[in-house]
Amino acid sequence: MLEIKELGKKYPKATNSALKKISFTIEQGEFVAVLGLSGAGKSTLIRCINRLVDPTSGDIIWNGVSILSYRGESLRKYRSSIGMIFQSFNLIERMSTITNVLVGFLGAIPLWRGLFFQFSKEEKRQALHALERVGLREFADRRVSKLSGGQRQRVAIARSLVQKPKIILGDEPVASLDPNTSTQVMSLLREINEQDQITMMINLHDVKLAKEFATRIIGIANGEVVFDGKPDELTQEDLENIY
Ligand SMILES: Nc1ncnc2c1ncn2[C@@H]1O[C@H](COP(=O)(O)OP(=O)(O)OP(=O)(O)O)[C@@H](O)[C@H]1O
Ligand SMILES: [Mg+2]
Numbered sequence: 001m002l003e004i005k006e007l008g009k010k011y012p013k014a015t016n017s018a019l020k021k022i023s024f025t026i027e028q029g030e031f032v033a034v035l036g037l038s039g040a041g042k043s044t045l046i047r048c049i050n051r052l053v054d055p056t057s058g059d060i061i062w063n064g065v066s067i068l069s070y071r072g073e074s075l076r077k078y079r080s081s082i083g084m085i086f087q088s089f090n091l092i093e094r095m096s097t098i099t100n101v102l103v104g105f106l107g108a109i110p111l112w113r114g115l116f117f118q119f120s121k122e123e124k125r126q127a128l129h130a131l132e133r134v135g136l137r138e139f140a141d142r143r144v145s146k147l148s149g150g151q152r153q154r155v156a157i158a159r160s161l162v163q164k165p166k167i168i169l170g171d172e173p174v175a176s177l178d179p180n181t182s183t184q185v186m187s188l189l190r191e192i193n194e195q196d197q198i199t200m201m202i203n204l205h206d207v208k209l210a211k212e213f214a215t216r217i218i219g220i221a222n223g224e225v226v227f228d229g230k231p232d233e234l235t236q237e238d239l240e241n242i243y
Contacts, residue, residue: 083160
C-alpha cells in the first residue's frame with residue numbers, strides 16, 4: 001500500500017509549488033493512470049515516490065513505513081522494489097537487449113559484479129524469461145539501437161520485471177509511440193498488472209488510454225488532485241478541471 005500524505009514540493013527559486021498537499025492511497029495491484037497538463041506535477045510526483053527529488057512537506061508511506069528517511073542500504077533496497085519506465089526508455093543503446101534487461105539486477109547484486117557486468121546463469125535465465133514475457137526472446141542478442149520504439153519500451157519493461165518490483169512507475173511511457181504501439185505497450189502493462197499483482201502508476205497524456213487500461217484515474221492540475229475515481233466516473237466537467 002502506497003500512501004501519499006499532504007505531499008508538497010516547491011523547487012528552489014520556483015515561485016509556485018509543483019505539488020500542493022497531494023493526498024491519496026493506492027492499494028497493491030491497482031492500475032492508476034495519472035492525467036494532467038504539461039507542468040501539472042506528474043513527473044514531480046513520480047520523482048518524489050522514487051526519491052529522486054525530496055518533497056518539501058508531507059509524507060510517503062510504503063507498506064506502513066515512511067520512505068523519506070531512507071538512506072544508503074534502505075534506500076537502495078526500496079528503489080530496487082520499484083520498476084521505472086520512461087518516455088525516453090533509458091536503455092544503453094550500444095548494448096544488447098539481454099544486457100539491458102540484466103541491468104535490472106544491478107540494484108540487487110554486489111557492486112563489483114555490476115561494474116564488470118558479471119551476471120550468473122540464473123540471472124541470465126530470468127532475463128531471458130522476462131524477454132519471453134514481453135515477446136522479445138528472439139531479440140536477446142540484438143543491439144537496442146536496432147529496435148523500434150515499441151520494442152525498446154518492452155525491453156525497459158523486461159528490465160523492470162527482473163527486479164521483481166511491487167510497483168512500476170511510468171513517466172509517460174507511451175508518449176513517443178504511435179497509437180497502435182501505445183495500445184500494445186499498455187496491454188502488456190495490464191497483463192503484467194493482472195498476472196503479477198504489480199501496482200501500476202502511469203503518467204499519461206491520453207485520456208482514451210487511461211480510460212481503457214486503468215482501474216483508477218487521478219487527475220492533477222497545478223499541483224493539486226482535481227479528480228480521483230474510476231474511469232467511468234470521469235465526466236466532461238472533470239476533464240475540464242484537469243485540462
Ligand atoms: N528541476 C526543476 N526545477 C525547478 N522547477 C521544476 C523542476 N522540475 C519541474 N519543475 C516545475 O514544476 C512544475 C511541475 O513540473 P512536472 O515536470 O512535474 O510536470 P509534468 O506534469 O510532469 O509536466 P509534463 O507533462 O510536461 O511532463 C512545473 O511548473 C515545472 O516547471
Ligand atoms: Mg512530466
